Amino acid sequence: MSNSGIAVSFKNVRKEYKDVKALQGVSFDVEQGAFFGLLGPNGAGKSTLINSMSGLVIPTSGSIEVMGADVQSEFRKTRRALGLVPQELISDPFFSIRELLELQSGYFGLKGSTQTRWIDELLERLALADKAKANANTNQLSGGMKRRVLIAMALVHRPQVIVLDEPTAGVDVDLRRTLWEFTKELHKQGHTIILTTHYLEEAEALCDRVAIIQKGQLKALDSTEALLSKHPFRYLKVRVEKHSPELPEALTSRLVDQDAGGLTFKVEKETSMSQMLGWLHASGLQVADISSRDATLEEVFLDLTAEGAAA
Ligand code: ADP
Numbered sequence: 001m002s003n004s005g006i007a008v009s010f011k012n013v014r015k016e017y018k019d020v021k022a023l024q025g026v027s028f029d030v031e032q033g034a035f036f037g038l039l040g041p042n043g044a045g046k047s048t049l050i051n052s053m054s055g056l057v058i059p060t061s062g063s064i065e066v067m068g069a070d071v072q073s074e075f076r077k078t079r080r081a082l083g084l085v086p087q088e089l090i091s092d093p094f095f096s097i098r099e100l101l102e103l104q105s106g107y108f109g110l111k112g113s114t115q116t117r118w119i120d121e122l123l124e125r126l127a128l129a130d131k132a133k134a135n136a137n138t139n140q141l142s143g144g145m146k147r148r149v150l151i152a153m154a155l156v157h158r159p160q161v162i163v164l165d166e167p168t169a170g171v172d173v174d175l176r177r178t179l180w181e182f183t184k185e186l187h188k189q190g191h192t193i194i195l196t197t198h199y200l201e202e203a204e205a206l207c208d209r210v211a212i213i214q215k216g217q218l219k220a221l222d223s224t225e226a227l228l229s230k231h232p233f234r235y236l237k238v239r240v241e242k243h244s245p246e247l248p249e250a251l252t253s254r255l256v257d258q259d260a261g262g263l264t265f266k267v268e269k270e271t272s273m274s275q276m277l278g279w280l281h282a283s284g285l286q287v288a289d290i291s292s293r294d295a296t297l298e299e300v301f302l303d304l305t306a307e308g309a310a311a
Contacts, residue, residue, distance in 0.1 A: 004068060007032040007161050007192040008053060013062035015048050015216075022048040023059065024216040030209075032067075032160075035193045037207035037224070039200065041305055045216040046196045050165055054084045067160055080108060083159030085151050087166055097149055098123065098132040101156050108157040122152045125182050127175075144175045151179070161192045168199060180206065204228075204297035214305050224297065231295045231303070236265045236276060242286035250279045262289075 008030040015023040023045045030036045040046050051057040053064055055075055063070060069077040095103065101119045105111060123129045126148040134140065136149060147167065154162065164183070168176045184206070187193050197203050203210060203224075210227055212220040220227060239262035247255070257264035267276055273292070280287055295303070 005032050006030070006065070007034065007067060008194065009065040010049070011063045011065075013049065013052060013064060014060045015045070015052065015057060016060045021216050023052075023062075025062065026213065026216070026218050027062075028211055028218060028221050030161075030192060030194060032192050033187075033190060035187050035206055035208050036195065037203040037210040038194060038196045038213070039203060039210060039301060040196075040213040040219075044213045046213060047165060048216075049213070050084065050163055050194075050196065053078075053163065054082055055079065080157060081160050082163065083154035083157065083161070084163045085154040085165060085167055087169070095136055096133050097128055097136050097152070100136050100149065101152055104153050104156045110157060118158065119152075119156065122155060125178075126152050127178060128152060144171050147171055147175065147179075151182075155186075159191070161194065162186060163194045165196050166198065167195070168197065168202065200296070200298035200301055210297070212301060212304055219304055227300055228294050228297060231300045232269050233266050233295055233299075233303070234269055235293050235295065235299075236267050237261070237291045237293075238263045238265065238280065238285070238287055239289040240285045241288045247283050247285075248279060251283060 006029045010026050010028055013023050013026045014021075026045070026049060038046050038049065048057055052059050053066060053071060055071055055078070058072075063072065065071070066078040067081040069081070071078045098119065101122065105115050105119065120129075123132050128145070128148050131141075131145065141149065151164075151167070162183070167179055167183075171179070180202075183193060183195075195203070195207065207224050210220070210222065210224050211218060222230070235256075251265065254265040254267055255263060256266045265276070277290075280290075
C-alpha cells in the first residue's frame with residue numbers, strides 16, 4: 001500500500017526492441033484517484049508503457065512502481081493493485097464467462113459469497129448477465145461482448161488502479177455509454193483510472209490529467225484544463241454576410257476552415273482581439289457574428305505532435 005499519494009510512478013523507463021527505441025526514458029507520476037489520459041499517435045509507445053506496468057513487457061532499464069511496490073521485485077503486490085483491460089481477448093474456449101471470472105478470482109485467492117456477489121454485479125453492470133453461462137469462445141462472442149468480458153476480468157479483484165487500453169475502439173454507442181458510466185462510478189469510488197484512447201473528445205471530457213507521448217518520449221504532462229488554457233492559440237469563428245473577394249495575408253495565414261457557417265481563424269493568444277477586428281474590418285467582410293473559443297484537446301494534441309514530427 002502506498003502512502004505517498006502516488007498510484008503509479010514511471011522512473012526513466014526505456015524499452016528497446018533491436019533498433020526500435022519504443023520508450024526513451026519516460027518519467028512521470030499518476031496520482032491516486034486521478035482519471036488519467038495517456039495519449040499519443042500510433043507507435044508512440046503507449047502500449048509498451050502500459051504493458052510494462054503489468055509486467056507483460058520488461059523495460060530495458062528504469063523502473064515502475066504501482067501503489068508503492070516495484071513491478072519487477074514485488075510483482076504479486078503490483079499485479080493485485082492493477083486491473084489491466086487489454087485490447088484483445090485471449091480466452092480458453094472451454095469456459096463460460098462466469099467460469100472465467102471465477103477462475104480469475106481464484107488466481108487472486110478470492111472466493112466466498114462477497115466475491116460471488118461482486119461477480120454477479122459485474123455481470124449485471126456490464127450487461128453480461130444473460131450470457132454468463134455462454135461459452136467464452138472468442139468465435140461466439142461479438143466484439144462488444146468480448147470487450148465487456150475483458151473489463152469484467154480486469155475488475156474481478158477490485159484493483160485500486162484500473163488501466164483501460166483503447167476501451168471504446170470499435171464499440172457501439174450504447175456500450176460506450178455503459179462503459180463510461182461504470183468507469184466514472186469506479187473513479188468516484190476512489191479507483192485510479194488510466195486510459196489510452198484515440199477519441200480525444202472522450203479524453204477531454206473524462207480525464208482530469210493528461211500525458212502526451214510521442215516517439216517514446218513525454219511530450220506534455222498537465223491537468224487537462226491547464227493544457228487547454230496554456231495553449232498559445234484560440235479559435236475565432238466569424239460568420240459573414242458578405243464575403244470579400246480577397247483576404248489580406250494576416251487573415252489567410254490564420255484561416256484554418258471555411259464552410260457555410262463561416263470562417264474559422266486560428267489566432268495566437270498574443271494577437272489582440274482589436275487587431276483581429278481591425279483586419280476583418282479592413283478586408284471588407286461584412287461580419288454578422290464572431291465567437292471565440294479555446295483550443296480543444298484534439299487541436300492541442302495535433303499541434304504538439306506536429307511539432308515533434310518535424311524534429
Ligand atoms: P502505441 O501503443 O503508442 O501505438 P507501441 O507501444 O505499440 O505504441 O509501440 C511503440 C514502438 O515499439 C513502435 O515502433 C512499435 O512498432 C514497437 N514495438 C512494440 N512492440 C514491439 C515488439 N514486440 N517487437 C518489436 N517492436 C515493437
